[in-house]
Amino acid sequence: MKRTIDLNSDMGEGFGVWEMGDDFALLDYIDSTNIACGWHAGDPERMKNLVAAAIQKNVHIGAHPSLPDLLGFGRREMAITPNDAYNYVLYQVGALQAFIRAQGGKLHHVKPHGAFYNQAAKDINLAQAIAQAIKDLGDGLILYGLASSCFVAAAQKVGIPLWQEVFADRRYTPEGYLVPRTQANAMIETEDEAVEQVLRMANEGEVIALDGSVVKVQADTLCIHGDSPSALDFVRKIKPLL
Numbered sequence: 001m002k003r004t005i006d007l008n009s010d011m012g013e014g015f016g017v018w019e020m021g022d023d024f025a026l027l028d029y030i031d032s033t034n035i036a037c038g039w040h041a042g043d044p045e046r047m048k049n050l051v052a053a054a055i056q057k058n059v060h061i062g063a064h065p066s067l068p069d070l071l072g073f074g075r076r077e078m079a080i081t082p083n084d085a086y087n088y089v090l091y092q093v094g095a096l097q098a099f100i101r102a103q104g105g106k107l108h109h110v111k112p113h114g115a116f117y118n119q120a121a122k123d124i125n126l127a128q129a130i131a132q133a134i135k136d137l138g139d140g141l142i143l144y145g146l147a148s149s150c151f152v153a154a155a156q157k158v159g160i161p162l163w164q165e166v167f168a169d170r171r172y173t174p175e176g177y178l179v180p181r182t183q184a185n186a187m188i189e190t191e192d193e194a195v196e197q198v199l200r201m202a203n204e205g206e207v208i209a210l211d212g213s214v215v216k217v218q219a220d221t222l223c224i225h226g227d228s229p230s231a232l233d234f235v236r237k238i239k240p241l242l
Contacts, residue, residue, distance in 0.1 A: 005202055005242050006163060006221035007235065008032035008144065010064055010113065012050045013041035013073075022232055024053055029235040030224060032060035034111045034144070037092035040066035040074025044099075051099045060108035061100055062144065065092035067116045074114035075181065082129035085120065089133035097137075109163070110134050111144035120154075121146040121177060127154035135160045147217040148176045163220035166201045168194040168238065174209045176217070185210060191234055198222060198238055 011023040012035045020041070027033065033054050036042030042064075054061045065088055066074035080088075093110055100107050112120060112130060120126040127150040134141050135158050145151025147164035155162035169188045171179045179186040188194045201207050201219045209215050222242075224235045 005219055006031045006060075007224060007239065007242070008034055008060075008062070008111070008165070008221050009224045009231070009235075010034045010036070010111075012036040012046040012064075014046060015041050015043055015070070023050060025232055026224070026235065027053055027057050027059050029232075029239055030059060032062055032109065032144075032221065034062040034064035034109075034113075035096055036064050036113070037066070037096050039068050039088075039092055040070060040072075040113055047096055048099050048103075051096070051103055051105060055103055055105040061096075061105055062109040062111050063093040063096045063107065064111055064113045065089050065116065066113040069115070074116065077115045077119055080119075080126070082125045085116075085126045085129040086133045088116070089130055090137065093133075093137055107137075107139060107141060109142040109144050110137075111165070117146065118178060118180075121149035121151060124150045124153060127151050128157060131155050131158040131160055134158075144221055146176075146178070147219065148215070164218040165221045165223055166198075166207070166217050166219045167223050168198045168234070169225060172207050172209045172215055174211050174213045174215065176209075176215045179210055191230065191237065194234065195238055195241065199241060202242060 007030045009030045011033045014020045035050050067078050131154040134143050142161045143155050144163050144165050147166050206214050
């Protein structure tokens with residue numbers, strides 16, 4: 001039985017005159033886009049234009065909410081409560097929904113960004129608050145969350161669909177979390193190694209952690225980081241292999 005893997009990419013992560021990534025070219029190769037909602041990056045014009053392009057190219061539109069950390073690109077951890085997490089999701093996703101509805105589209109999923117994502121992956125209370133916000137937004141929205149993390153239990157408890165996410169260019173801890181970017185060897189720099197990791201996750205349902213141990217993962221959706229200089233070349237290479 002054949003199974004498919006959704007290819008997603010974080011997009012709209014420039015701000016004002018600052019550009020990051022070739023978003024519009026990448027839309028031709030991915031299945032889902034996660035659009036920044038203004039708290040770590042993004043602005044209203046980018047949100048509007050990316051929504052229009054995604055609708056035209058039949059790409060699933062997702063919201064990419066963050067901690068309120070524009071200076072730190074949403075990658076700095078913050079001490080927040082589950083109530084904060086719930087409010088952050090509603091506030092940011094609601095903004096993107098306005099642009100989507102104005103153009104006749106439909107929101108497909110929500111994927112938290114950066115530290116917001118990583119903190120919730122380890123904290124069931126934060127993960128459950130995010131899941132509850134997604135449920136309350138309605139329309140059967142899907143949560144994109146780290147495979148084998150707290151997102152799995154949170155989605156099950158709240159009763160929303162979850163697509164478990166894996167990463168091509170990130171290394172994993174023995175517990176199944178992403179190695180923090182602040183640590184050495186957090187990123188996979190070579191294209192061949194990234195392809196090897198993706199194919200192992202897709203075919204074997206596992207990834208090799210930083211210490212050499214094997215971590216089981218379910219690969220429903222694969223993240224291609226749109227801010228990487230080689231993102232376009234990589235997605236062109238990996239898509240036919242999947």
